[in-house]
Amino acid sequence: MTKPLTLIHLISEQTMQNLVPLLALKPARVVHICSRDERFRAAARHIESAAREAGLDAQFQVHELAAAVPDIEPVRAALQQTLSVFPGAVVNITGGTKLMCLGSYLGASEFPVPMLYCDTDRQQFVALGKHPLPPHPSFAEVVCRLTLRVVLAAHGKPPDAWGFSRADPARLEFGRRAWVLRGQFWEQFRRYGFNRRIQSFFFSENGRVPSGKSKLAAFCEADLTRSLPDPIPGPVTDFLSAAADAGILVRMVDGGFKVGPPPGTGDLREHVERAASLLAGSWLELAVLNFVSSSSRLLDPHWSVQPRRGQPNAEDTQSFGETDVVCIALPQGNLQVISCKTSPGKPLEHLESLRERSQNLGGRFAGATLALLGSRNDQIAELRRWSRLLGVRVLIGEEIETLSDS
Incomplete structure (x- = not known):
């Protein structure tokens, strides 16, 4: 023995x-x-x-x-x-x-x-x-078997004190299709004011979704396309159709699209707000998650990682906000935090926050990546300079596709 x-x-x-x-x-x-x-x-x-x-x-x-x-x-x-x-x-x-x-x-x-x-x-x-x-x-064999929960625990973050989302294949497919449509036809979406119109449809009560259970239930049955002026560009219709195929929207008999009720016993307000977020900008998170999921260099990706509320055993988690995609980066097994943004907003502030969040979550050697859909030409050089100083990788536009092996 x-x-x-x-x-x-x-x-x-x-x-x-x-x-x-x-x-x-x-x-x-x-x-x-x-x-x-x-x-x-x-x-x-x-x-x-x-x-x-x-x-x-x-x-x-x-x-x-x-x-x-x-x-x-x-x-x-x-x-x-x-x-x-x-x-x-x-x-x-x-x-x-x-x-x-x-x-x-x-x-x-x-x-x-x-x-x-x-x-x-x-x-x-x-x-x-x-x-x-x-x-x-070998070292490589052990690291390839690591999970996000194990690595979080190793850095003092109790896994049960954190909430994770794992996108199903339908959501990943929506991310893939959204990336193609919003990339190839970006100018058509911009000229049509798609994001602004989506925000107006969902947040019609002083910047909020309709209040009250009955109002919300009625809202979920309303045809989203009735709020969009004709003619609706083909890529916009294709985008809404992709969302319906993923269960984010429901396709109506007359060809329109509605939010529909949440699956099972899900919270109605959260369901509506999540649909609005995915249509307006969070589709990019699913696109990034789709690229990461097809990578042999990035393991066990999770989406919308954030501390759970009211967890007494969570250490230093309450100041850590939601992040977009978290995974394990080979070959060393370090945590990689990927933040997804459709526009840079306040770039320096966001880069500093991302660097801080990544180290809070995964220690000094955790990686931080900003996946940015687009930026003005006069901002790009400055973004690159700040990213080098702060140790944050910045991927802009088609560079995001390098997260995938293909």
Whole structure:
């Protein structure tokens, strides 16, 4: 019978270099070695939450060092003490400070145990010393099995404290068709004033949808096309037809389109407001989600990620607003936050907010992308400059298609 494996690792704020080897080796016991600092105790808890979310049933324990910034010798002594209790353990020396890394290497070198370094830049596990690592999948194989819930947990965001949407194939197809129509016939939609007319139809009561259940129910049966002046351009009709095929609108017998009732027992007001948003601009989110869903470089995409209301276990989530698309970016397994905008609005403010949101959600190495449908020529150079300074990737117009493999 194989002896249960123990993994000893150093804890830092960057949890992926701990989590990926842990998921590769599947130890029965994990010993966290961390300095006396609440940030690192919290990081250890996050790693445990992520491991449980990934289905790993392991025992965890903490060996806390006396100093907030340990020197080489205390770490070396901690490794020796831990290995005397758990001989044959695997030691991951990647986390912590450089002095902690050196101390753990020196301490482990005095025992016949395997050591590893998790090189996230090169996406590999490096075996150190004379003793080989136990059989394990590659870094790439482990990262490709990560889910958004696991990575969120690793960064201290309890998955159950967050709301997610997963678009069904019909919604993704609407995103694809909307991208083609709104891109090829952008000028026709603009001249027709489509977005303005949609807003006027849905938000007819002082900028709000009709109030009262009976008014809302009657509104859902009204023909949207009656509010659109003739002749209705062909691309607009095709766009409404695509929305009907996706269940966003309902096709009427006489050829018109209505919002219709919400599916099941859904909230009527939310149903109406969501339909208005998708027709006026949020269709771009579905278009981006469709591109991301067909990418081999972006995994487990979720749509409309936002903190749930009234979750007592949510840590630092209440200040985090809704974002558009969140996924896992290969090859390193970092979170990628993609914000979708049909126009730049206040570009610098939005880029700063996007960078902050991405790091709040996925740590210092999380990626941030702004998918922008269009911008004035005189704004593009400035947008590019700000994006470079802030570390945000900006995709404008057809560049958004690069999110897909095709």
